[in-house]
Amino acid sequence: MEDAMDIQREQIERMRDFLGPTTDAHSNPSGQEKRQRGGKGSTITFSNPAAKKFLVDGTKIPDVKFDAGPSWSGLMPISGAKNETRKLFFWFWPTNNPANTKDLVFWTNGGPGCSSLEGFLQENGPISWSWGQAEPTPNPWSWTNLSHVLWVEQPVGTGFSQGAPSIANDDELAAQLMGFFGQFLEVFSELKGNNLYLTGESYAGFYVPYIANWFYEHPGLALNLKGIWIADPSLSYDVVQQEIPALRFAQANKNLFPFNSSFWAQLQQISDSCGYTDYLDKFVTYPPAGQLPLPVATNGTFNVIPQCRIHSPIQRTIGVLNPAFDVYRISDTWPNLWSVLGFPRSTQEFIYFNRCVQTALHAPHIEWQSCADNSVYINHTTGGMGRDQSIPSTLSVLPNVIEKSVRTVIVHGLADFILVAEGTRIAIQNMTWGGAQGFQTPIEPESFTVKNMGVYGSQHIERGLTYVEFYFSGHMTPQFVPWAAFNTMSYLLGHQDSPSS
Incomplete structure (x- = not known):
């Protein structure tokens, strides 16, 4: 027992290292610590005076006890019409690496109708306030280490976004997002010409391929779409x-x-x-x-x-x-960890985005919800709420997206039960792209590795499509195994030749 207790103490110290730099509000951090925390000048500046009203001071984000660095957030309309009432909420963070300023990653959560601020705060953003954490910490696996990142609450009806939903399918969703990008790039014009990568999870298995397909088939966006990344995606029928x-x-x-x-x-x-x-x-x-x-x-x-x-x-x-059973990660057991966003837990003390942070982020003062109560789709015939009329992406637009992209990456956590990895394998094997149906050779077990950790799952690459399965991970892979998800994002962006490290 003494040996086991000693090893557990070592593990606790190792976990502290994984949480990143300390965040003592009363300390006077060194220059290196400030750089690790993001407390430095931005790798990009914007000349349009309109950008100033979106600027967020990284030293004044409520409850964040470290300088997170500058960012920009607020509402942006989906068109230039004078009477446009539909606006999407965004939070843009510049990369902390000057070598990566020509890339822009777009992130959306799924739902449909779930907020991308969940992804920001608990998955892949520079500030991490995950389940059970007493307070926010810097995220050492933030995707801002790799690229500029834009988190957008979309479609209309999601999170802080404003206006009445008006779409019945994901082509219409993509057209509205393209309109948002047009308005966004007029304000943040220094991003024009950047490489664009579309990413998301869960119902983003519908969102992201449809958005990418729309962008490819409707040229004119002042960005160069290079590829997509989707985690534990909805790709087929239930x-x-x-x-x-x-x-x-x-x-x-x-x-x-x-x-x-x-x-x-x-x-x-x-x-x-x-x-x-x-x-x-x-x-x-x-x-x-x-x-x-x-x-x-x-x-x-x-x-x-x-x-x-x-x-x-x-x-x-x-x-x-198991009263604490979590369909998003089956390995969760009692006691039940709290979530500052109230999703998927119900034991939170408060919902972070319903506090004074709304003013700091230039967000509307409303009751924010992690996932919308009402549908974000309408029935065009009745005018009332409806359901997405889109055909699953593996049976419609995803093959075209794979063929037009430099890289397409699908990842799946093996502890996810809301969407099961073997079901994703079925969807892939029933999809035809690049002149053939499915993967032609088997997915080799134990073929995905993470540096200093060893084997972490399986990977397979054929005809522009990369598929990776993660050990230890449930539905939200950048939250549960951020180091593994980070590897695959680095691969998508061309920073490494293989998803493995």
């Missing part, structure tokens, strides 16, 4: 990414799904009768034998018949056994 792989996932993680034998038998009966049990072994081959069929569970449609639902019964039952 039957593909939830139902088919659900039982195999639970069986592979039995210590976290400790069901009794009778419930396992019930699940097996559903799996057998609905065509899930042998689906991956039979159809997900390298190369594929042809288009992958829908299982009998859909009865010839894209919707699962009620008696074939297996993902929801698993999730409900494990939630009884």
